[in-house]
Amino acid sequence: MAIDQDCTETQVIVVGAGPVGLLLAGELRLAGADVVVLDRLTAPTAESRASSLHARTVEILDSRGLLERLGDVPRENAGHFGGIPLDLGLPGPYPGQWKVAQTRLEEVLGEWAADLGADIRRGHELTGLTTTADGARATVRTESGRQLAFRAPYLVGCDGEDSAVRRLGGFGFPGTDAGRELLRADVAGIDIPNRRFERLAGGLAIAARRPDGVTRVMVHEFGARPRAGQPAFEEVADAWKRITGEDIGSGTPLWVNSFGDASRQAAEYRLGPLLLAGDAAHQQMPIGGQSLNLGLQDAFNLGWKLGARIAGHGTEELLDSYHAERHPVGKAVQGNVRTQAMLLLGGPEVDAVREVFAELTASENVRTHLAGLISGLSVRHAVGDGGEDGGGSGLLGLRVPHWGVTTAEGGTDTFELLRPGRGLLLLPPGDEARRAELAETAAPWAGRVRTVAAASVTADPVTAVLVRPDGHVVWADGPDAGPLAGALGRWFGPERTGEPAVRPTAPATAGAPAALLTAPAAVPARTGAGAERLTGRTALVTGSSRGMGRAAAMRLAEEGALVAVHYNQDEAAAHEVVASVEKDGGRAFALRTELGVDGDAETLFTALEAELLDRTGSTDLHILVNNAGVMGGVPADEVTPEQFDRIFAVNAKAPFFLIQRALRNMPDGGRIINISSGLTRFANPDEIAYAMSKGALEQLALHFAKALGPRGITINSVAPGITRNGSPVFDIPEAVEYMAGLSAFNRVGEPEDVADVVAFLATDEARWITGSFVDATGGTLLG
Structure with a gap:
């Protein structure tokens, strides 16, 4: 069938309208980029899939004002590492894990992205992909059988483990195939005891009854090899009966699938105009909900960088930092997931190892280390060593802590200050001359970095910090800090030229309420009488x-x-x-x-x-x-x-x-x-x-x-x-x-x-x- 002559032009094509693709689309719209989201499904999936959000992901949602949309969300500190109980509580506003059905998360992210102007097109299956000197061209087949073309400078695959973008784009995907599997089903109309990683003679059994009466069951038979294709409910019920002796065959299956312990990762997250995020970039067993959380954190890292590149002030090096930062994070997650899969699905041969792990997790240092891995709170990016873009602080590369901040406009916090999707230069109370100096330095980046001079900050001691839109600290003031201008240039592009430096007026004096202080926006050059001086406003x-x-x-x-x-x-x-x-x-x-x-x-x-x-x-x-x-x-x-x-x-x-x-x-x-x-x-x-x-x-x-x-x-x-x-x-x-x-x-x-x-x-x-x-x-x- 011939392709329709019309080719839709946009700035970014996102393939996949799951949570990862929708979060990325919203981030791109916050950065001002035009985005079209394509998904082969004609409607959002009704499958429950993942149901746990970890602390870092919840912080991300807060920093975009999305928690309120989710409503009341159950939370618990109790987690596990390979089925061994583990307290996931860590310092921060959202410790532990939060129970949100993937369907609800997808609904909220979809509404948010659409409200911001993302063009979401369902029933559009990617069938062809080519790259050119100026971007990527995608061919899609619609539900009605029409073939359409889309063209953009960049295309991002967020289309899951079986990613068409990864396949058509020629991405290497090295790793290992699954050797074990876990059968899973959501079943209505059964009444069985709850089981939390119960190891029985023949295998592993998990059962959790939800408030709506539906029970999620998961079962693994020791030594069983993965089957080809997805199982039938009868196969799940038979395996459950062999392991537990309970008959769930009379229940009504709402969703049935299996997942194995395959472990693969794209060799590169970027090939020219093509990028990958979420399960398209890495495949691992979704133990403890890490797959969804890892993917959302990918999108949050990529969105502002790609938006900056589209806007013209982001460099190629900035966009390449997406792979440089997220590929090691994905590799580390795969390492801990493979370890958990061995502990969870191994037979009697792993019992001794499980006993040692259980003893180790009683150590607070071990517990916090493992909880940091699972929650994403321990991720530290290599943002500089004190030379070019700052140093002298234990905060560099970590996400900014949840500090309460008081300004002239009232009380706020560091996450709320990040909601516009721009960088943040936070100036705590202290040396007024230094605050004025830093604000003046940041003035040429005013459209990209929000400077906030605080009257108080709920941290002691605290230093001035420069924070990226994704919440990671890339510069912190101190004796060993590099120049602020270097960090601004590296992460937010060249300074805007054509205007004199502007010193902020009357910094707040000690004890007086400070203004929410951002240096004035840069002055665009006027090209002569009659120029449209307010374009874009x-x-x-x-x-x-x-x-x-x-x-x-x-x-x-x-x-x-x-x-x-x-x-x-x-x-x-x-x-x-x-x-x-x-x-x-x-x-x-x-x-x-x-x-x-x-x-x-x-x-x-x-x-x-x-x-x-x-x-x-x-x-x-x-x-x-x-x-x-x-x-x-x-x-x-x-x-x-x-x-x-x-x-x-x-x-x-x-x-x-x-x-x-x-x-x-x-x-x-x-x-x-x-x-x-x-x-x-x-x-x-x-x-x-x-x-x-x-x-x-x-x-x-x-x-x-x-x-x-x-x-x-x-x-x-x-x-x-x-x-x-x-x-x-x-x-x-x-x-x-x-x-x-x-x-x-x-x-x-x-x-x-x-x-x-x-x-x-x-x-x-x-x-x-x-x-x-x-x-x-x-x-x-x-x-």
């Missing part, structure tokens, strides 16, 4: 269905921003603004929310985040323009309490909480612009309440500027004067002539006059302006 303009808000939204879109056009009532006008933007080649969408009511900020941002995710794969908001407002228009002695409260609710309270909420979405270097009024400087007795509310609004710029300066976020007030706004008064020539005479330019303002000021303040060219009152009255305030 997102903006929200409140009250932008008409007047100055409309003009500001269109001007920001003209500069390249994706603009959210907010409105309260006039839906038709808002959609007309969107249509006008799109007609001119820009991008915009409309959002309705009433401001000045309870919950307005959360309501607006819930809708905004959904729209941004759909359009950009991210919830980042770079620019917030607080334009919406209401006037009074009545003498002071006629203003009612209800009118007064309404004016302040819309003009002052709503902007405050919109800013507060926006800061959760705003990257460092963002822009906040509040539309005030010349009436805070020019008297009008009929608008006292309105002028008071705008005066309060101006205080937001003054005080927030001080707090947000260390993050490179600017906030300013723009005060329009008499500006044409559609009011009937502008249809009266005499009134317009009088109002024009108040301006130094002898005309009334146009919405575009104010929009140009807003657009300038939104660009990087206004990076040195913050906390300011910008007079945009056309000289009305000159007197």
